[in-house]
Each structure stands twice: as C-alpha cells, then as structure tokens.
Amino acid sequence: MEAYANALLYAIPFFIVLVLVEIAYGYFIKNQTHNVMDTISSLSSGLTNIIKDSLGLVIIIISYPYLLEHLALFKIEATWLVYVIAFIAIDFASYWNHRLSHKINFFWNQHVIHHSSEEFNLACALRQSISNLLGYFPILLIPAALIGVPHKVIVLLAPIHLFAQFWYHTKHIGKLGVFEYIIVTPSQHRVHHAINEEYIDKNLAAIFCVWDRLFGTFQEELDDVPPVYGVLKPAHTWNPILINFQHIWRLIKDAWRTNNWLDKLRIWFMPTGWRPKDVAKKFPITTVTEPYSLKKYNTNPSRFLIWWSISQLVATTLLMLFMFYNYANIEFNNLLLYGLIVFIGIYGYTSIMDKMKFAWVIEIVFSCLGLFVLYRTGSWFGLDAYSYFGNYIVALYFVSTIFGAIYFASKQFIKKP
Known part of the structure; x- marks a missing residue:
C-alpha cells in the first residue's frame, strides 16, 4: 500500500x-x-x-x-x-x-x-x-x-x-x-x-x-445521435459518497418491501434495473425516457459558494497529498482516522454544495474532530516535522470551515430534504 x-x-x-x-x-x-x-x-x-x-x-x-x-x-x-x-x-x-x-x-x-x-x-x-x-x-x-x-x-x-x-x-x-x-x-x-x-x-x-x-458490444458514435450523459436514474446530488450507495439503498428497500421471498433473493443478481413487480407498481421510480429533455442537476450556487467549494476541494487535496507523502510514518490506526476525517469533510462540503439541510452540522463535526486531533497530539499527523507553521495553517483551515458552515446555514443556503 x-x-x-x-x-x-x-x-x-x-x-x-x-x-x-x-x-x-x-x-x-x-x-x-x-x-x-x-x-x-x-x-x-x-x-x-x-x-x-x-x-x-x-x-x-x-x-x-x-x-x-x-x-x-x-x-x-x-x-x-x-x-x-x-x-x-x-x-x-x-x-x-x-x-x-x-x-x-x-x-x-x-x-x-x-x-x-x-x-x-x-x-x-x-x-x-x-x-x-x-x-x-x-x-x-x-x-x-x-x-x-x-x-x-x-x-x-x-x-x-x-x-x-x-x-x-x-x-x-x-x-x-x-x-x-x-x-x-x-x-x-x-x-x-x-x-x-x-x-x-x-x-x-x-x-x-x-x-x-x-x-457484440461495440457501437460507433453516430453523427445524428449526440450523446446525452448521466444515468437513467439521475443522482441529483453533488455528494459522491451518497451517489456510491444510492443504487444499493434502492435494492435494499425493494428487497424489504416485496412480498415475494424469491424476489427478495434474486433482486441482487437480476439484470440492472430489474425490480419486483409488486414493488415497482406500488413504489414507482422516475427514470429518464427522453434523454434530450433531461434537465441537468443544478443547485444555482452563488459565486461565493462556488469559490468556497473550490477552496474546500483544494484544502482536502493538500491534506491527502500530505497523507501520501508521510504515509510510512503514520500508524495504520491513525491512517484510518485520517481517512475518516477527510471522508467526513468531503461529505460535509459536497452536502453544502447540494444546499442540504443540516449539512453545516457535518462540516462543524469535521472541523471539531480535526481540531481535537491537533489538540490531543500537538501535531497534524507529524506535520511539524516538515513545517513549523503547518499545524497553525491546518488549525486555521478547520476554524475557517466552521465559520463558513455557519455562514451558509445563517444565509439559509439550504433546501428542504
């Protein structure tokens, strides 16, 4: 690794x-x-x-x-x-x-x-x-x-x-x-x-x-059929962690809801998109049938939200690069903690990009966890060995993230779930 x-x-x-x-x-x-x-x-x-x-x-x-x-x-x-x-x-x-x-x-x-x-x-x-x-x-x-x-x-x-x-x-x-x-x-x-x-x-x-x-799976790109991109059940979120588990969550719900015990088992191995008949009738899911009428997902972000999101991505990338640079010197349990913190951060800022209710709480949890690590260990996973000011910069990042999350919550840049 x-x-x-x-x-x-x-x-x-x-x-x-x-x-x-x-x-x-x-x-x-x-x-x-x-x-x-x-x-x-x-x-x-x-x-x-x-x-x-x-x-x-x-x-x-x-x-x-x-x-x-x-x-x-x-x-x-x-x-x-x-x-x-x-x-x-x-x-x-x-x-x-x-x-x-x-x-x-x-x-x-x-x-x-x-x-x-x-x-x-x-x-x-x-x-x-x-x-x-x-x-x-x-x-x-x-x-x-x-x-x-x-x-x-x-x-x-x-x-x-x-x-x-x-x-x-x-x-x-x-x-x-x-x-x-x-x-x-x-x-x-x-x-x-x-x-x-x-x-x-x-x-x-x-x-x-x-x-x-x-x-038999080859298809040439046709001049008269411009490709429309995405999935037939659009994700409708910028949060990559949610997207990763949307489909399996639908499978779990369908397996639970169907009255047919055989369907509860075979749904996992059936062709993509297959659903039990009783569940499909009672709980229909909207799919794209006319690709050219597809309206792309858009949360109409403000310019400030765009730049704040970019800054979060840049900071997260830098955190990851340091993790890889110092990988051999971080114990496995601490690597798991490092990964968890970054996961929470990504979940938080992409949820704010979605303007989701309570997303700001996730960002505050992320920042407080990062600040707690700094407080308990006195260093961001050994960063002080490479930079005297590194820990202060990381602390400033976490504090600024808290203020950013509170700002977006106070401005009600959220949508109802």
Whole structure:
C-alpha cells in the first residue's frame, strides 16, 4: 500500500493539471465542457476512492498469488513478452468485470458513480467507486494465473492499465481513424457514457476495443445521435459518497418491501434495473425516457459558494497529498482516522454544495474532530516535522470551515430534504 500511496503522490497532481488544461482549453475555444460544481464533485469522488484504495479497505475473496500458487501450469520469468501477455490478460479481465457491472444489479452499485456525471470530461474519469468492497477481480485473471504470469507483473501493470483509461474522457478529441479499430478512443467512450437508447451498455472495453467487436458490444458514435450523459436514474446530488450507495439503498428497500421471498433473493443478481413487480407498481421510480429533455442537476450556487467549494476541494487535496507523502510514518490506526476525517469533510462540503439541510452540522463535526486531533497530539499527523507553521495553517483551515458552515446555514443556503 505504501508503494501505491507514493504513486498517487505524483498521479494526483498530474491528473489535476490535465483537468485544468482541459478547462482552460474549453474556455479558450469557447466550448466549455465543465460545470464547476460537477467537476468539484468528480474530483472529490476521486479523493474518496484513493483514500479507500490506499488504506486497503476491501475484502479479498481470493487473491492472485493464491490462484498463481494453485493453478499455474508453468513457471515463467518476467520478460517483455510476459508483460505484454499480462497487459492483455488484465484488459480482457477488465472487459468482463465492466460488463458484469453493467448487467447485474448488485455489481452496478460499484460502477454507477463513474456514470453519474451529466457532463463528459477528464474530471468525470476520476469518479471512481468506494462501494466496491468485495475484491473478486483476481478471479477474472485465471487465464494469467494458468500460464504462470508472476504476481509482481500484475501489481506493476494494474495501476498503469487503470491510469491509461483517463485520457479518453473528453469531448475535445474527435474520431481517430484507424485507431478506432484498435484501441478505445474518446469517441467510443462518449458512446459508453451516454444514456441514449442506441448507446446504453455499449463499448465496455478499457484499452483494446477488440473485445467489444468480438463479443457484440461495440457501437460507433453516430453523427445524428449526440450523446446525452448521466444515468437513467439521475443522482441529483453533488455528494459522491451518497451517489456510491444510492443504487444499493434502492435494492435494499425493494428487497424489504416485496412480498415475494424469491424476489427478495434474486433482486441482487437480476439484470440492472430489474425490480419486483409488486414493488415497482406500488413504489414507482422516475427514470429518464427522453434523454434530450433531461434537465441537468443544478443547485444555482452563488459565486461565493462556488469559490468556497473550490477552496474546500483544494484544502482536502493538500491534506491527502500530505497523507501520501508521510504515509510510512503514520500508524495504520491513525491512517484510518485520517481517512475518516477527510471522508467526513468531503461529505460535509459536497452536502453544502447540494444546499442540504443540516449539512453545516457535518462540516462543524469535521472541523471539531480535526481540531481535537491537533489538540490531543500537538501535531497534524507529524506535520511539524516538515513545517513549523503547518499545524497553525491546518488549525486555521478547520476554524475557517466552521465559520463558513455557519455562514451558509445563517444565509439559509439550504433546501428542504
């Protein structure tokens, strides 16, 4: 996990810079693809994901080393050819994992966050899940285990494979000629994120589009069908933590409400969107049927709320970068505490972005918890070893957050639930 944290220390600034470049380019050509609050929500989602992943908060059903030990038919060295084979194996597994997430109710919950943005840009690429708590991906790597691909090769290539999916989340790149037949391109992925009937559940590949063409899930972007982005049951919130669990909460309620005991069990494994007939009739859920009439989520934020939200995102990102920089020196229990504090902070400021009632209380809890850590330990997780004024800056941030939360509450920048 320490190696992953060190990689994130460099990856996070790199991705943020690219997002800023895309924003600047959109402004320059007068074709902006970013909504400020949506972008903040996307980047905040990325922060929650890397907290969860860096802390290893997942239940591994079966590990790749275990499969390798018990299934390998050969023992091979890590040559360049093995790296190529391993990358293809990871991509093949990724396709089927992705397809599973789109087709099965339970697994859709771990992927819905990635599709929840009603925009399409580099920032939405960072909308990654915190609800994927079951580590079953190694099962899909059985082909690699059978031929004996070393574990260290998989560990090295997996994050590279993930990061390589970032660039094609953009509307500023058109079709790429012959590359459209080899790799996943922005045009193909725009189709994947669209809710148009022609595009739903298409283009599931991660790097090589050959899988979509081979298994019947490929769809070209059509000139006369502009993609409309989002999900058929719109999230209607900027809070990434809520988005992560909206779908499973609906499943839990449906399983509880249905009178059919078989439906209580099979709802989890039925196709995405399936509901018991008795529940669907009694508790209908509005879904998007006319994509071009979709009204995007908008809380009409004031200019001050926008800048306050940006400042919260920047501060949270800096807190995370320090966590990764000092990862090896923070005990695991303190890392969990650190992650919890940041989670509460993200939940708080994105709820204020939603103008939700009592959101200001969450921000005050977050700030008081941070100040309590400073008071009890005399340092923000060892920050004083790097900066004499660091703890004072962190304390000032928490205090200012309290005043900001009270300000928005007093101005009634809230909506009724």
